[in-house]
Amino acid sequence: MKRLVCISMLLAAAPAHADDRHSLAVLGVAPKDAALKKSADAIATAIRAQAGAKASEYRVTGTAKQIDAALVTAECSAIQASCAAKLGVTLGAEYTIAGELDRRGTHQVLELSLVDVKTRQRIRSVHQTSSGDAKKLARAAYTRLIGGDVGELAIAANAPQGEILIDGQIVGGLFEGRATIGNLVKGSHVLAIHAKGYRPFEVDITIEASTKQMLLLEPE
Numbered sequence: 001m002k003r004l005v006c007i008s009m010l011l012a013a014a015p016a017h018a019d020d021r022h023s024l025a026v027l028g029v030a031p032k033d034a035a036l037k038k039s040a041d042a043i044a045t046a047i048r049a050q051a052g053a054k055a056s057e058y059r060v061t062g063t064a065k066q067i068d069a070a071l072v073t074a075e076c077s078a079i080q081a082s083c084a085a086k087l088g089v090t091l092g093a094e095y096t097i098a099g100e101l102d103r104r105g106t107h108q109v110l111e112l113s114l115v116d117v118k119t120r121q122r123i124r125s126v127h128q129t130s131s132g133d134a135k136k137l138a139r140a141a142y143t144r145l146i147g148g149d150v151g152e153l154a155i156a157a158n159a160p161q162g163e164i165l166i167d168g169q170i171v172g173g174l175f176e177g178r179a180t181i182g183n184l185v186k187g188s189h190v191l192a193i194h195a196k197g198y199r200p201f202e203v204d205i206t207i208e209a210s211t212k213q214m215l216l217l218e219p220e
Contacts, residue, residue, distance in 0.1 A: 024058035025093035027078040032102040046138035062091035081122040088117030125167040148185040157215040162195025
């Protein structure tokens with residue numbers, strides 16, 4: 001009997017298995033139109049639920065109130081990598097997800113970004129379009145963002161220099177009219193070029209394993 005009691009005491013004293021998953025703060029989805037707020041909130045809630053699932057590789061941190069308070073204090077846009085990293089530090093997260101929701105005709109367009117808080121760099125982004133349910137849109141975008149395969153984009157343009165943006169975020173620059181951008185999630189994205197002396201250029205692209213894009217910008 002004494003032996004059984006000792007074994008029981010040892011089991012009770014054993015520490016619970018630590019959650020060693022990476023911490024993630026879902027900073028929310030900002031609507032570009034006030035009419036999209038309800039959908040944006042539903043998408044953010046769905047992403048938090050999916051990210052916080054037991055099978056997820058992430059552990060969600062930060063309550064809605066804590067995130068709102070951090071956003072007010074930071075006074076910046078969470079979709080920007082530097083701001084997302086700043087908010088991640090405040091919330092004790094290793095990674096953050098933030099997004100923007102827009103509308104094109106009858107379709108809703110969601111852009112999501114995953115940021116490494118330590119390096120203050122955006123790791124991945126996705127551009128997801130849907131005319132259906134907001135939760136389905138959230139699930140599709142999150143799945144691509146976290147587990148999607150990646151490809152490479154090679155750009156050749158008539159502008160010698162300029163900023164390259166993918167899904168609204170600066171990812172590199174043209175050098176002698178050329179650039180190569182790696183680690184892009186396969187699928188649809190928005191590519192933009194801002195070059196001095198040329199009109200702003202924007203086009204929808206589809207990233208595959210190796211994608212080449214020839215761009216002809218119009219002079220101002």
